[in-house]
Amino acid sequence: MRTPFSLNARLAAVAGATALTLTVLSACGGSRGAGGGSKSLEMWTFKQSHVAALRNAAEEFKKQTGITVKVDVFTPDDAFTTKVQSSAKTGGLPDVLETHSDGDDRVFGAAGIVGDIQDQYKGAWLQGIQPAVRDSGLVTDVRYKNALNPEAKDHGIKKGARYSVPLTVGTFGIVYADKRKLAAAGITKPPATWEEWMADLKATTRGNPGTGGLSLGLQVAATGLTWVLQPMAFAELGKQDYMSLFLKDKSKDFGSPNGLKVLKRYDELTPYWMPGTQTLTIDQGDQALAQGKSAFDVGGTFTLAFLEQNGMKADDIMAFPMPEPADAKVKDMGLGPIALTSMCVTSTSKQPDNALKWMRFLSGAKVAARFAKDSSDLPAAQLGAESASVLGPTLSALQKSFKGTSATTYDPNNGGVDFRAPGYEQDDAGAALSDMTPLGRQSVQGTADRLRQINQAAWAKAEAADK
Amino acid sequence: MTTAHRGAGAADPAPLSRAPGAGRVRAAPGRGPRRRGLREAVTGYAFIAPAVVLFCVMGLYTVGYGFTLSFATWNGFTPHWEWVGLDNYADLLWRDPVYAPRVHHAALNTFWVMVFAPLLTVAVSFPLAVLLNRASRLQGLLRSVYFVPYVTSGVAIAFAWQYILQPDGAVNFLLKTVGLGSLSEPQGWLGDPATALPTMIVVTVWGAVPVSMLLYLTGLQGIDRSLLEAAQLDGAGWWRTNSAVVWPLVRPITAVIVLLGLRESLQGFQSFLVMTNGGPGDHTNVLGLEAYRLAFLKDLAPTLGLSSALGWLLFAAALILALINLRALRSRT
CATH class of the missing domain: 3.40.190.10 (Periplasmic binding protein-like II)
Structure with a gap:
């Protein structure tokens, strides 16, 4: 039995159906990068306790640079890791990630999810970070050698690369x-x-x-x-x-x-x-x-x-x-104080320069001090002589446990070298x-x-x- | 008619070739339907093309991709896969000293879930459906109430159960309140390895009963009443009628329920992930959860191939179970 529609009508219907399907498909695979605008960054963290402090810093950052930073949290850690993995596959990563230091950063670096920032993270920026954690995120010779084993989770990292900037320290x-x-x-x-x-x-x-x-x-x-x-x-x-x-x-x-x-x-x-x-x-x-x-x-x-x-x-x-x-x-x-969380620039960021600007902003002494107060956490940046007054009595007391020699100090990361x-x-x-x-x-x-x-x-x- | 035309054409072909207009007129009945048929076919194919493309992309491609991945090691991001043949399957089943023991342990836990979850689902949902079928009042309301677990979000249910089963949760509180404190579980029902897996089976059954009961109810309402009346006339009581007449008649539904239960037990892991994450220790780790861990919770270690291989092993097991079930169903009906 013949349908009572003309050929043109049927072809138009087919074209419409195909267009709709393609629209749905393209919507499924849409990239978040396009909608953000050139003055808008996105950052993901897994630390609920850092969200308010990061948002406060973002407000200040916007006042100074005009760049908006949207901070989202995905918690617990497993959910964050899964989110990053799936987003990396679908092109939906943000510009900046706050990850576990000396672990996830190198793993993400080896996987190409985050970029190498050794050319940007140096000089005064690097010197502003506490000496104990300056090597965090750096692929040293020993780390590179350990990662050569195919069983190593960071297998594939590049010698001398830097994948992260420490944000908080502790133990x-x-x-x-x-x-x-x-x-x-x-x-x-x-x-x-x-x-x-x-x-x-x-x-x-x-x-x-x-x-x-x-x-x-x-x-x-x-x-x-x-x-x-x-x-x-x-x-x-x-x-x-x-x-x-x-x-x-x-x-x-x-x-x-x-x-x-x-x-x-x-x-x-x-x-x-x-x-x-x-x-x-x-x-x-x-x-x-x-x-x-x-x-x-x-x-x-x-x-x-x-x-x-x-x-x-x-x-x-x-x-x-x-x-x-x-x-x-x-x-x-x-x-031993170790870098606990670090910031990385994703390799898919459309604005790596702005992302680095935001990370450097967070590493500044004044911003880090405010971050410490807002989050009750220890920043990786050097706070100077006013450290005790900034951190308060409890955090300062905890900081006093960072003492001793290598032989008498328990460092969970063993200096970033896994034995x-x-x-x-x-x-x-x-x-x-x-x-x-x-x-x-x-x-x-x-x-x-x-x-x-x-x-x-x-x-x-x-x-x-x-x- | 056609023979007459053919005959005429064969007898005098020249006029046809000499008269173009006549030729066009006479040729149209032959090409026209073919062209229309072709157009219709093209239109038809064009209509189903989006669905076919979707199936190829979302179905065939992903299935094929997953299958080939099961013969490789990859973490999802490196540019190349490393082909390892059947190594992933061998590693999971017996060879790898790290992964094989975990898979064996998870397989044993999964086996217990597969045995008890469908059995208990049938044991609960059939009597419930029989009772509901007899209810003369509020049947619609009761049916809706029993169906609530099915329409509630799985994750929300899992969290609710988690709170209920804590050491200071509702179950222990209730037991203590009614003087059965000795039966309460001081570590919480999910905290003691002896009770954690059985508790997870109960939660699984609780989630499966609504649909099963509805399926039974549909079957019960389709039974010819004359059969039941005949049984009653022969002196069969309530128990005898249900066990000797109704139960055999709904056996195909039981087979479907058992099959669905087996599939869910074999491949489902959502509630295990949210409620126990395989713990305490790894006493509630199941194969679906292990596959998820290998895929997503290994810090980007190259274990996607292992995860895929485990997924295909689960598929093979599900296929075998389905075939057995189908065979059993055919032989009984």
Whole structure:
């Protein structure tokens, strides 16, 4: 049966349908770059606590340059990483990213997501950054050599390239406590040793087993390993033996007497975890302290800002570095300041010059001081003599933990040189550790065996990839 | 008619060639329909072309791309893929000391979900549908109420369950309130490896029951009432009627529900990602979640090929299950 439409009408309909389809397709693949205008930048961060401070800085930046900066946050970290990856594939990246330092920046650099800024980030700009973190984002010879292994996540980085500018510094392994709960348990000062900390935990949980314990976002499996066990093991064993836990030599790895010693020590926390801490994300672990569900919380220097954002007053917080065991090889351990977050220019930015201008603006001493106040975080820029007054008493106290020599200072990044096997899976190790504590499903020996297995497997893979 | 024309043409071809006008007139009936047919075909093809292009781009291309990726290592950004043949499959199944144990563990967890989620879905939704089918009042309202879990956003449901299942959540509170505090879970129902996976299965079932119940309800309403009356006349009670008459009649629907449940258990991971992220430890890690991790949560390590290979392994498993199910369905109906 013939349709009652003329050929022209039918062809017009086909043309219309095709145009509509193409419109839909082009809408799906549309680029964000075109709509921004030449005086508009976009920046993404994964740190909720930085958003307000960045927006305040953006207002000031606009006054000075006329350039608008739109700041968006994608949190938690996994969501941010996924967002960046998918946007990179669809051409939807912003101009500037705030990423984890000495990790994501190099990984994104190797993947071509962010650009090399060595020609721009130098001279006075570089000198304005704290000396301890000036090499952050730089592909040094050692970093380049490590990345040559195909198993390395930053495989493909260019020697001598710089992929990021540090924005904030700090460290992990800072313990936060609710002063009111401590006072109720008769505790008035921070513990000097690991043993004293265990005694404090015993005291706070004695009266309140449900709300007197230690919260930590153990749903992110590696947190217990990297924020508690590693700094404690560094102090307990000393730098070289601590590093050996992750090396190939079985006489000194987690299955060795040294490994068993630190695992037993870590297992002492078992009675004191907040109920259900293994189901919490990192943010939820911090929120638990702010909401009075726990008495202690382990985080980093950056945690203070988040606690304050969640309603905790600075006066109610006692903060101290992870205390070392009484028989520790490293006494009075320092916590090395590392670059925690950094800024990168995406390789697809239509305005790299403006993006760099914005990053340099954030690195300025005055802007960094304002950023520190607004975010309660430690900026990477040098603040000068007025640092203490800018940072306030709690942040200044945390900054005092940045001390000591290389041998007595725990640096989570080991100066940006990873001594573990390329491709080592921290999450797998963290999951094994969780099975021991808080879950209590694995013995210390069983955990040591599993950690050795994970370690050896990573080394075997790395060596196979090298060949 | 046609033979007469053909005959005339054959007998006197010359006038046709000499008379152009006549030739055009006589040729039109032959070329006209062909041209019209061609135009119609072109128009038809042009109409379906957008859909075909969409299918080729969104369907065939991506499927083909994913399949070829399963034979390569790539992080999604480097200019070249490195072809590794069947290495990704071998690494996932037995060879790689890092990935294979994780996949085995996730496969075991997935297996338990595949066994219990469809079984419990059927066990809950069939009786519920039978009861709802008998309800003489408020059937529409009840049907809507039971359907609420299905129309609510999955992520919102997952977060709501997360709060309900916490150590100080509603489930523990309820148990303590009614004097069953000894049954409460001090670590939260998602915090104890012994209860986390069973709890996730219950949440999965809770989400699957509405559609299953609706399917059963449709089947129940399609049953010839004379069959039920005959059973009752033969002295069958409520239980006997439902177990010996109704249940066999809705068996094809049961097969569909089980198949849907198996597919969801095998490939779905949304609630696991939001509620447990595979934890505590990795006690609720499932294959779908592992594939997602390999694709997106490995810090751009070149594991996209592994993820793709795992996806294809899941597809193969789903295909085998579907075929088994189809076979079982054919043999019973």
